[in-house]
Amino acid sequence: MTQVDFIRGRTRMFGIVGDPIAQVRSPEMITWELQRRGVDALLVPLHVPAADFEQTMASLMRLVNFGGFVITVPFKTRAMALADRFGLQAKVMGSINVLVRRPDGRWSADMLDGMGCVAAFKQRGIRIEGRCLTILGLGGAGGAIACAMAAERPRQMRLHDLSAERRQFITDCVARISPGTLVECGPPRINDADVLINATPVGMLDDDRLPIDVTALPPKLVVFDAIVMPEQTPLLELAERCGCTVVRGREMMLGQIPQLVDRLLDPDAITTA
Amino acid sequence: MTQVDFIRGRTRMFGIVGDPIAQVRSPEMITWELQRRGVDALLVPLHVPAADFEQTMASLMRLVNFGGFVITVPFKTRAMALADRFGLQAKVMGSINVLVRRPDGRWSADMLDGMGCVAAFKQRGIRIEGRCLTILGLGGAGGAIACAMAAERPRQMRLHDLSAERRQFITDCVARISPGTLVECGPPRINDADVLINATPVGMLDDDRLPIDVTALPPKLVVFDAIVMPEQTPLLELAERCGCTVVRGREMMLGQIPQLVDRLLDPDAITTA
Numbered sequence: 001m002t003q004v005d006f007i008r009g010r011t012r013m014f015g016i017v018g019d020p021i022a023q024v025r026s027p028e029m030i031t032w033e034l035q036r037r038g039v040d041a042l043l044v045p046l047h048v049p050a051a052d053f054e055q056t057m058a059s060l061m062r063l064v065n066f067g068g069f070v071i072t073v074p075f076k077t078r079a080m081a082l083a084d085r086f087g088l089q090a091k092v093m094g095s096i097n098v099l100v101r102r103p104d105g106r107w108s109a110d111m112l113d114g115m116g117c118v119a120a121f122k123q124r125g126i127r128i129e130g131r132c133l134t135i136l137g138l139g140g141a142g143g144a145i146a147c148a149m150a151a152e153r154p155r156q157m158r159l160h161d162l163s164a165e166r167r168q169f170i171t172d173c174v175a176r177i178s179p180g181t182l183v184e185c186g187p188p189r190i191n192d193a194d195v196l197i198n199a200t201p202v203g204m205l206d207d208d209r210l211p212i213d214v215t216a217l218p219p220k221l222v223v224f225d226a227i228v229m230p231e232q233t234p235l236l237e238l239a240e241r242c243g244c245t246v247v248r249g250r251e252m253m254l255g256q257i258p259q260l261v262d263r264l265l266d267p268d269a270i271t272t273a
Numbered sequence: 274m275t276q277v278d279f280i281r282g283r284t285r286m287f288g289i290v291g292d293p294i295a296q297v298r299s300p301e302m303i304t305w306e307l308q309r310r311g312v313d314a315l316l317v318p319l320h321v322p323a324a325d326f327e328q329t330m331a332s333l334m335r336l337v338n339f340g341g342f343v344i345t346v347p348f349k350t351r352a353m354a355l356a357d358r359f360g361l362q363a364k365v366m367g368s369i370n371v372l373v374r375r376p377d378g379r380w381s382a383d384m385l386d387g388m389g390c391v392a393a394f395k396q397r398g399i400r401i402e403g404r405c406l407t408i409l410g411l412g413g414a415g416g417a418i419a420c421a422m423a424a425e426r427p428r429q430m431r432l433h434d435l436s437a438e439r440r441q442f443i444t445d446c447v448a449r450i451s452p453g454t455l456v457e458c459g460p461p462r463i464n465d466a467d468v469l470i471n472a473t474p475v476g477m478l479d480d481d482r483l484p485i486d487v488t489a490l491p492p493k494l495v496v497f498d499a500i501v502m503p504e505q506t507p508l509l510e511l512a513e514r515c516g517c518t519v520v521r522g523r524e525m526m527l528g529q530i531p532q533l534v535d536r537l538l539d540p541d542a543i544t545t546a
Contacts, residue, residue: 004305006279009289009297009318016282021338024282032277044317045282047337059332064320065294 006031012041013065014264017057017079018072021047025253026070026260033261043070043264050074057082061099061107068100068264076111076140083109087270092147092173095140098260100267108267113141114148116256117197117224120247123255126222128152131194136160136211138170141226142199146170149197150177157181160188188212195222196239203233210234219243228253279304285314286338287537290330290352291345294320298526299343299533306534316343316537323347330355334372334380341373341537349384349413356382360543365420365446368413371533373540381540386414387421389529390470390497393520396528399495401425404467409433409484411443414499415472419443422470423450430454433461461485468495469512476506483507492516501526 016026030043048056053075060066061082071079076095083099087110090096096109121128133154135146138161146159157174161167167185174183190196190212202211204227217223223239228249239246262269289299303316321329326348333339334355344352349368356372360383363369369382394401406427408419411434419432430447434440440458447456463469463485475484477500490496496512501522512519535542
């Protein structure tokens with residue numbers, strides 16, 4: 001009867017809030033990171049119906065043994081209203097993916113989606129500062145990646161998205177985070193870019209298209225694809241064939257885990273500077 | 274990163290609701306029973322502040338991936354209002370400790386606290402039907418035990434409690450469940466009893482008193498103590514010294530687990546007959 005050693009009455013609880021919830025990977029990945037650090041804590045899936053979000057969160061945030069929440073689709077923007085204090089990425093993006101109770105009972109929040117991408121690059125020793133980045137797609141993931149990458153002070157960023165409004169919004173975000181970075185919007189092009197980032201859904205699951213109209217890539221290019229399924233997208237396949245350095249969506253997901261856990265365990269890790 | 278195999282996005286969730294919550298044993302015991310049955314499910318502690326109970330439960334009951342709740346102190350009576358359909362024990366006692374969503378979205382509830390005691394006796398092959406029981410203490414645990422034992426049709430029950438109101442209430446409950454059982458209220462006495470049940474807190478933790486004024490017990494007596502901590506109470510110590518058969522609080526707790534899990538997984542296991 002004592003073969004379950006991962007959950008007890010006194011186990012600290014965290015939750016991931018989304019609708020739907022079955023597809024999320026945080027429960028096993030964040031719980032593993034918590035246990036790796038020797039913390040008696042668990043992150044559980046909480047499927048909150050979209051129509052009930054605000055009311056349900058008000059209740060969940062009063063659960064005494066829940067210290068924080070990871071926020072996922074479709075609540076990242078609506079969840080802004082739940083917090084009192086914001087990290088820089090959240091402030092700029094206007095959306096959050098982590099919400100943590102402070103000792104005074106108020107709540108801090110931040111948006112770490114893009115920081116997982118930065119962490120993956122750092123993990124691989126790939127420099128961003130001073131370099132030229134092309135980013136395809138500025139939706140939730142692409143916008144977060146652009147803002148997190150901007151904080152690393154690239155020389156130039158080329159932003160591509162079908163929505164002019166979204167291009168303008170992310171351009172403004174990048175300018176606030178890194179005034180020294182040259183931002184260019186326009187049709188997808190690589191030429192002298194150092195890093196190519198795909199944050200569009202093109203290449204996901206059975207989609208065999210490339211997100212950019214090319215037949216070859218320069219071998220000095222670093223190619224990142226935010227897509228997690230499949231691991232090997234058509235873009236990454238081409239990149240590997242051309243001898244490029246390849247960074248995978250899975251690495252971004254893994255890169256975000258320690259940062260999420262840092263903040264779940266210590267709201268002061270969310271810096272508002 | 275795949276060393277956590279007990280929780281995923283699609284894991285079915287159950288919760289135990291109480292205030293406080295750190296002391297509960299259901300998370301590890303019920304989760305173990307769920308896993309033993311091959312069900313990908315978990316029961317997590319939910320510390321709901323007493324002042325917020327009704328409002329918080331309304332939200333928790335809307336979580337799509339939570340199928341049911343175990344209810345513990347101090348909510349067992351207040352939680353009656355949350356269900357639409359009740360098992361016999363709940364109906365008689367006016368309190369519940371399990372609340373399960375039915376396929377039609379409504380909620381069934383029952384009170385299994387006493388059935389764990391009955392299960393422990395059955396597990397040990399100790400007959401209740403036709404025998405004489407002395408029950409000391411008719412609070413939450415004692416009342417539930419009296420009602421569950423009544424369903425086994427004992428010949429006689431001697432009920433002892435300081436509160437006359439409580440004695441009358443449980444006497445009425447027993448009469449509804451088992452009209453053929455002779456119920457007697459009065460000061461604690463054993464004489465020709467077959468089974469002695471302690472459901473008072475006397476003997477808990479460092480309390481070295483006996484719940485009944487005796488120096489010896491007849492060896493044919495079966496002695497049960499609902500106290501879980503310590504496992505060996507002064508009453509059980511005396512009973513063992515006198516050669517009595519002894520049933521422990523821990524056996525009652527264990528006895529209830531499969532019954533709780535039966536109902537969490539299948540609300541139709543709550544029969545209203």
